[in-house]
Amino acid sequence: MDRLKALGRLLPRVIVAAAAGCGLGLVFEPHDHPWLAVIAVPLFLAALNGVSMKGGFLVGSAFGIAYYLVLVPWLSIIGGDAAIALAVLEGLFYGVFGALASQTLKHRLWMLWIPCLWVATEFATGSVPFGGFPWGRLAWAFSDSVLGRLAAYIGISGLSFVVALLGVLVYAVLRRRSAFSLRLVSLVVGVAIVGLTSLIALSTDGNGKTVTAAMVQGNVPGKGLEFLGRARTVTKNHMNATLDLEKQVLAGSQVKPDLVIWPENSTDIDPYKDVETRQDIETAVQAVKVPILVGAVTEGPGPNERQTTGIVWDPTTGPGQRYAKRHPVPFGEYIPFRDQLLPYIKRLEMIGRQTAPGVGPGIMPINGITYGDLICFELAYDNVVEDVAKGGAQILIVQTNNATYGGTGQPEQQFAITRMRAIETGRTVLIASTSGISGVIRPDGTVEHKSGQFVSDVYVASVPVRDGHTLATTLGGWPQWILSGLGIIGAALALLARRNRKQADPGTPPAPAPDRESVPV
Structure with missing residues (x-):
């Protein structure tokens, strides 16, 4: 009965957290x-305030599950x-956050520990299991905001910290227990962060060189074709779009590119082993007389394995440099515990052969310019981007194939x-997609070009060649490690203080939390 009453008291907080x-x-x-974000975060903290660790886990899990159900319905x-x-799995990480944050909120340095703990949670979701799923980081939402400019200096994790900190500052202003001085300082700091960030101007200047590249989006056929015919049609679509580009160049209506980029899965048939696929690529390459970066699925390296690759196809020497995707998607491109799961989940047979991860970054020198190749989802992983930078x-x-998720919001994300x-x-x-979204950023x-979805699109751009590093790429993963470490330290200190409180008065039932406040509106 007591447990039911406790759950009843907790239910409004769970509802607020889910909202x-x-x-x-x-x-x-x-x-x-x-x-x-700066409304959702303080609402979440208000729901956590004053609950036990077990209650914090339930409240945090409700928040995280609701968060991912809205974030990735395209799955x-x-x-x-x-x-x-996926929502339940990722929600459990926020359940752990809720359990720790419920105690960290009682520590005098909670305003520092909470945003650091948020970064640690994002670090965890982006690391485990199976390499993690770093899709829900706060920073991703701010590409159109002045706050987004901070990513050039403090990286993605640093920007998530700042966004979480702004949420903490809003919470401090609205919290009933906050002294007037704390509210004033929080308000001033929050306004200062946004105001000073708006003064940042990011340069787009290069080193004096430019390169002209063509992004080819050949589009995909409608559903209903058998696999081999569909794959060949996709390759021919990209070949024909490239041939049309060359006709425009010869007519003088388009600038001749130095490089042509085809997307991930522009051929799902190994061009090293399939004569027709190789001939289609050769036809396009010989027409434009410049290298084409082809997105190809190749067989091997092991039996019943494949790799998703980018291959530089030169008009003189043929296929050369090759990059294999390092972060294939679990349950999308390969099946963890394949032998154990396939007998029970027949749907997984649709995935086919296991995609083997590549080794080494996608660094590709082409005609004196060094390109960094990223394939689809792996651009969300810090280590892959850091290695090419x-x-x-x-x-x-970015070579990508979002055809499966077209029209769902995933390509926009x-x-x-x-x-x-x-x-x-x-x-x-430079982004090339089979069916959208392709473009130039x-x-x-800022966006120079953004294609539609499920249309053919060829865009030629002259873009600056840049050599210098941003502070973010110089720092690499250090901000994430430091902020996550601080979050863990803060949680540990809060748990230690909780233990000391219990030891100081072991015979007395715990008093009601002194800060059972209403949710700020």
């Missing part, structure tokens, strides 16, 4: 309301159960993530 999670999900594309394309499973990439390329990577690295990003995150 806050839904609100945070609306921060991202395709809804795109970034400033809801229901694979199956509603998959979307729910520190490896000397002067221009970034990925495009926003790509914009944040442009700001963080200070590099132009300048080093300050």
Whole structure:
């Protein structure tokens, strides 16, 4: 009976936390309301205030599950159960955050520890299991905001810290227990962060060189074709779009590119082994007489394995440099515990052969320019982007295939993530997609070109070649490590203080929390 009463008292907080999670999900594309973050975070903290660690876990889990259900409904394309499973898995991380934050809020330095603990939570979700799923980081929503410019200096994790800190400052202003001085300081600091950030101007100047590149979006056929015919049609679409480009160049209506970029899965048939696919690529390469970066699925390296690759196909020497995707998508491109799961989940057979991860960054020198190749989802992983940035990439390329998720909001979310990577690295990003969204993003995150979805699109751009590093790429992963470490230290200190309180008065039932406040409106 006592437990039922406790759950009844906790239920309003769970509801508020779930509402806050839904609100945070609306921060991202395709809804795109970034400033809801500084409302959702304080609502979540208000729901956590004064609860036990067990209560904090329930409240935090409700927040996280609701958050991911709103953030990634596009996963229901694979199956509603998959979307729910991912939301529950990621929600548990926020359950741990809630358990720790419920005690950290009682520490005198809670305003520092809480945003650091938020970064640690994002670090965890982006690392485990199976390499993590770093799709829900606060920073991704701010590509169109003045706050987004901070990513060039403090990276993605640093920007998430700042956004969480703004939420903490709003909470401090609205909290009933806050002294007037704390409210005033919080308000001044919050306004100062936004105001000073608006003064930041990001440069788009290069080193004096430019390169002209063509992004080819050949589009995909409608559903209903058998696999081999569909794959061949996709390759021929990209070949024909490239041939049309060359006709425009010969007619003088288009500038001749130095490089042509085809997207991920522009051929799903190994061009090293399939004569027809190789001939289609050769036809396009010989027409434009410049290298084409082809997105190809190749067989191997092991039996029943494949790799998602970018291959530089030269008009003189043929296929040369090759980059294999380092972060294939679990349950999308490979199946963890394959032998154990396949007998029970027949749907997984649709994935086919296991995609083997590549080794080494996608650094590709082509005609004197160093490109950094990133393939689809892996642009969300810090280590992959950091490796190409520190490896000397002067221009970034994203080869992607979002055809499965077209029209669901996922391509828009990925495009926003790509914009944040442009700001963080200070590099132009050239995006080629099979069916959209393709485009060009300048080093300050502004959009030069953005294609539609499920249309053919060829865009030629002259973009600056850049050599210098941003402070963010120089610092690399240090901000994330330091902030996460501080969050863990803060939680540990709060738990130690909790233990000391219990030891100081072991015979007395715990008193009601002194700060059972109403949720700020």
